[in-house]
Amino acid sequence: MANVRELMARLGPSTVKFDTGCGGTPDLTNQDIAAALGMVPSGLGRELLEACWWPDGAALRRHRLRDAVIALVTPELQRQQRRLAEARTDLGLAEVCIGWGGSATAEQRANRDAAQQRLCRVKMQCWPISTLESLPTLAMAVINEIAQRAHCASCEGRGQTQPRELLMPCKVCGGSGLGQVSDRRRACAIGRDESTYRSKWRGVYEWLLRRMTEAEQEAAWALMITLNKGEGAAA
Ligand SMILES: [Zn+2]
Missing domain, CATH: 1.20.5 (Single alpha-helices involved in coiled-coils or other helix-helix interfaces)
Incomplete structure (x- = not known):
């Protein structure tokens, strides 16, 4: 099964031709992928999946992403x-x-x-008083981080290492498979200096990153399961 995020990236601006297959995975057409995406339960995860990996598609529905992010933070x-x-x-x-x-x-x-x-x-x-008005900036920074975050160099993104016969969670990334991102880079992404980020914004940023990463991951799984089912039915 190819990485569903890579498949979605093929639905990008120059390749939205729903009648052509996508090279490398002849079993799946763009139409299959777009249809499977439509089967992923609506909500934050699907919006993030689109915002991270299919920016042109998400642009059409930006208000839904906004609503999903607001729905996420309001109870907190x-x-x-x-x-x-x-x-x-x-x-x-x-x-x-x-x-x-x-x-x-x-x-x-x-x-x-x-x-x-x-x-x-x-x-x-408590999060800073200006959290709500900073929410668009925070959300975009988190989305960019999810979309651009490099793999953990130690386990090459697998989240596990294999000393001898044993599979062990990677100690460097704690099993997430994701590379480290510095406070300085996150501060820069939300237009704050590093010390202000550390004292005021780190809590809300890391909370959003955790919740949004989970939601995106869950939606990616749902998309992969739908695509796998489709492949099974076609075979
Ligand atoms: Zn690792």
Whole structure:
């Protein structure tokens, strides 16, 4: 089975001729590939598959990619805002208790200090305030990284190494098969300097990269399974 991403790349701008086969895989025509793509469940994964490997096709449906990315981040943003509101309320309550009807006790002070520390921690874990307005830039940077990320040099993208008879997860890439991308490069891709990226943006960037990589991978599997079924039926 050829790499489905390479197959999709053949649906690129100069080769969208649905009546011609695609060289190298005579069993599959462009029409087969486009039809199989239509069978992949709609959602973030399929949008990413198209955005990463068939940019011209995705361009026609960019609003669907936008909607899918927004649907991905909205629950997480809401969860963060809820935690922040709870931590603020807890601190407010702890402060009200101090000195209520008399002098503050050591326990009340300790409660207030703990609530203050919790609020600080929650704030640190929240994505930057401007995450939503930066979402188009973040999403495009992540998509470019997925589409252009090199294979791990150590395992050549297999994610496994084979010392003697054993298959072991590659230690360099942790089994992902993907090459390392530096913070500096990611900072540059979203138009921030490296230290700002590290202190503010790394959390949201890596979260998006993880979720979007998983979704794209799942859709690529679905496409491969559909294409395999088609090949089986034709044989
Ligand atoms: Zn590796």
